[in-house]
Amino acid sequence: MLCFHCHEPVPDGSQFLLTIEGQAQPFCCPGCQAVAQTIVEQGLTDYYKFRTAPASKAGLVPDELKLQNYDSADVLTDITQHTAAGTQIELSLSGMSCAACAWLIEKQLSAESAIHKASVNSSTARLQLVWDADRLKLSAILKKIQALGYQANPFIADNEEQQEQAELRQFLKRLAVSGIMSMQVMMLAVGLYFGEYTGIEAQFEGFLRWICLLLATPVVFYAGKPFTQSAWRAVKAGQLNMDVPVTLAVFYTFFASVYATVFKTGEVYFESVTMFIFLLQLGKFFEFRARARARAATGNLLKVMPVSARLLGGGEPQIVSAKRLQPGDRILVQAGETIAADGLVRSGISSADESMMTGEYKAVAKRPGDTVLAGSLNHDGLLEIEVSQALPSSRLGQIIALQQQTLNQKPQIIEKTTRLAQFFIQRLLIIATLTFIVWYFWIDQERAFWVTLSVLVATCPCALTLATPTAITCALARLNRQGILIKNQQVLEALPKLTTLFLDKTGTLTQGRFSIARKVSFSDQWSETELLALIARLETYSEHPIASAFAPYLTPGDPLSQVQLHVGEGLSALWTSPDGQQRQLQVGSAAFCRCTTVEAAQVYCSIDGKLQLAVELDDKLRPETAATLVALHQQQLKLVLLTGDSSSQVEQLASQLPFDRVEKSCSPERKVELVQQAVQQGEHVLMLGDGINDSPSFHAAHVSVALDSGTDLSKNQADVVLLHSDLRQLPQLLSGAVLAQRVIKQNLWWAMGYNLLIVPLAVCGFVSPLVAVIGMSFSSVLVVSNSLRLLKA
Known part of the structure; x- marks a missing residue:
């Protein structure tokens, strides 16, 4: 028997049926059944009459129809939370390329009076939204985001992985096109450059130029498409981002080279265009991989959040949303299914995998009277469970709620970077425009085009955009060799500014062997x-x-x-x-x-x-604890001990180590509160811990560090993991970040200094486009070479 919607085999025992035009039709899963029901209810039954191929599994529904489904009261109940400020939801975004994209989405959504909060985390590509659902439908908000050129969907971990894989494939294709074509164009450009000095016949020069044009075209219009789209979205919204001058320089140079090729006059710069796009794509690819790691770190726990449950009632078990279960409900959990709520086993014998919550991979036997946890996996038996806690109130739900509450707090560094980028871009475009006007109307009309091109190419933010990512990449490789895993690149900027270290005690400063x-x-x-x-x-x-x-x-x-x-x-x-x-x-x-x-x-x-x-x-101290804390204290860092221990042993420990402050009997909420207070007072904070109790406070700090010997949850949430579980790696992390920050500043000073020097010369016409390209390339090579020093340090 085949599914009526997607034509895939219907599993034995499946009872997903829907009456269409008087006839009961079978479906392979509730997803296909729900899609078919939506199509029928919207009066689109003719789709099944005239389609020429089966639909994709649980898909092939018009976007308008999909978005309207989110307005259903039942669906909203499942994917949103009600707070005092309004209805709250977390959306997964695709199509973002930089922090300016996050700023653009926030600015457009904040203009709506019914939207109370719109906060985009650019590192995880997620949007936290709080709005008045009675005044504005969710589908209308999603359409607004689509109108900006981005896609938004309620965050579901598995769906986000599929989107990430599709985006990865696009990146690799564009990198392949730009990289291969750049190499070919560069080889041809060598012939053209040497031909100018040694002599080359006009027909051969024209032939090489046309071949370069042919090879450069897919790079500009395919590999460079993300920059073009990002620039166009920003311009349509009346804003500027870093992709605007990039796109202008690419098209300005490309079409100038096309003009020179067609009319056999002037210089061609196809090799500059292709290499420029390849380097930018490479930088964007590194950013994408960093965001993917950040998303994975914050999504691991969400993947075990149950979606559905088999509710026992008067008759057959019914499939219901796990979020709707209430204490006292009884559910049936078959072998291989995820347990949907905290509860007690009433009948049945099995074993459960609770490793995500407990860190213990050994199966735990379950018998009548035993407790089970939401998110754990039932192995080999049939269990009847009485729900003791609704999913949001379960152990899993509470940890996720604390995690998301601190995760969505936006760091100020992103806003500052966005303002700086806009300031730079505005001045660059103004200078280029004024240069063209002055040269065209008052100096030399024929040279106006080429002088303006020299300004755009010479001041193109290639070195500026490479300054930070290349240094960070090299710093990450260096730290990885030392056994320090950086999961969030932004910490390299935050670490040199640290003023306060919050330290957990048990299992972190001590050995954790009680x-x-x-x-x-x-x-x-x-x-x-x-x-x-x-x-x-x-x-x-x-x-x-x-x-x-x-x-x-x-x-x-x-x-x-x-x-x-x-x-x-x-x-x-x-x-x-x-x-x-x-x-x-x-x-x-x-x-x-x-x-x-x-x-x-x-x-x-x-x-x-x-x-x-x-x-x-x-519980004995780690052998390296005392020496490490003394070294950190000598660096003028304030050390604060946060522990749940309430005994007098805390004071004994404090007397042995150079702590500036000691807080004992700390709950997870109290740890978050103390970290947030320090941040609000202007402190730059690092949190070091190893347990589930520490993970909520990780996202409240500027930097979070976990030991590899800690729980899976703490390692998933931390920005940095010390793979050797050795506290001596903490000073290595700080010194590595300081060195990386020094190199980044050197790169930025060079990039800005080069622009300040070359702009007046280019505006005055002393820099030809060829010299501008060489200067831009030299500037980029110098920045990359300086960054490579980090690998030798």
């Missing part, structure tokens, strides 16, 4: 051994390094139910004690267990609100 140093019992009902075994059973649900300290005491015992992880505080569960009573068990900080602190103790256990046991743990 052992029990002392126990203080307050129980007259249970022994220390029984309490330690009870804590060990509860700690099996946590990935915190502290849990390993209790592993030796783990023994079989009475089952735990309704286990909940309270991030940064502890764990709680219902425990059926040997006397048959159900008791409330809490293990964590003193504040979480609502008890009085005991000197040096870090872990407390309470049963039914009464303190039973306090445990002091021992």
